[in-house]
Amino acid sequence: MQDTARPTAHLVLGGARSGKSRHAEALVRAMPGPWIYVATAEARDDEMAERIARHRQERGPQWHTVEAPRALAEAIETAPEGAPVLVDCLTLWLTNVMLADEDVEAACRQLVETVASRRRPLVLVANEVGFGIVPDNALARRFRDHAGLLNQRLAAVVDEVILMVAGLPLTVKGPTQ
Numbered sequence: 812m813q814d815t816a817r818p819t820a821h822l823v824l825g826g827a828r829s830g831k832s833r834h835a836e837a838l839v840r841a842m843p844g845p846w847i848y849v850a851t852a853e854a855r856d857d858e859m860a861e862r863i864a865r866h867r868q869e870r871g872p873q874w875h876t877v878e879a880p881r882a883l884a885e886a887i888e889t890a891p892e893g894a895p896v897l898v899d900c901l902t903l904w905l906t907n908v909m910l911a912d913e914d915v916e917a918a919c920r921q922l923v924e925t926v927a928s929r930r931r932p933l934v935l936v937a938n939e940v941g942f943g944i945v946p947d948n949a950l951a952r953r954f955r956d957h958a959g960l961l962n963q964r965l966a967a968v969v970d971e972v973i974l975m976v977a978g979l980p981l982t983v984k985g986p987t988q
């Protein structure tokens with residue numbers, strides 16, 4: 812049963828180029844603006860910098876962009892109350908947290924608590940990374956496990972979970988489920 816007093820939250824999962832960012836943006840655009848875009852990517856090379864510049868241009872002026880490569884819970888909590896927030900994406904955030912050698916469990920717990928006690932609508936984008944073969948190095952296996960577990964924990968506290976497959980949304984948890 813959906814808690815009607817609490818703003819809605821959606822988790823959009825998918826592989827690379829599955830259409831998850833586009834779908835997540837459409838969910839936010841269907842809500843009254845202005846909209847907050849919380850970006851977790853860092854422009855580490857020219858290709859990424861170009862991609863980010865293109866995304867910013869395509870989003871347009873109704874979006875307010877917040878860069879949060881690591882302090883994600885804080886970015887969500889300090890967004891204006893009621894303003895819809897899009898986070899793209901949690902998997903890069905997890906990568907950044909792990910590479911910075913932070914306490915991953917504490918960071919994930921803080922994020923899940925922030926999402927569970929939300930005061931504004933949230934649309935969260937994450938990769939579903941566990942479909943492939945078992946990675947042959949320990950760091951990649953640890954990353955895959957943290958990413959899968961974070962998705963599960965977030966799925967438990969959001970209203971809707973969508974899996975993007977070849978650009979098509981598959982609802983795996985809906986408001987009535």
Ligand SMILES: Nc1nc2c(ncn2[C@@H]2O[C@H](COP(=O)(O)OP(=O)(O)OP(=O)(O)O)[C@@H](O)[C@H]2O)c(=O)[nH]1
Nearest residue numbers: 827828829830831832833850851852863866899900
């Ligand atoms: N730092 C920063 N990153 C941004 C900004 N806008 C978009 N991004 C990043 O761009 C990435 C999403 O774009 P893509 O890499 O093209 O999409 P994708 O997730 O590979 O593919 P889809 O599954 O189709 O969405 C996310 O990681 C965002 O964090 C921005 O203004 N600043």
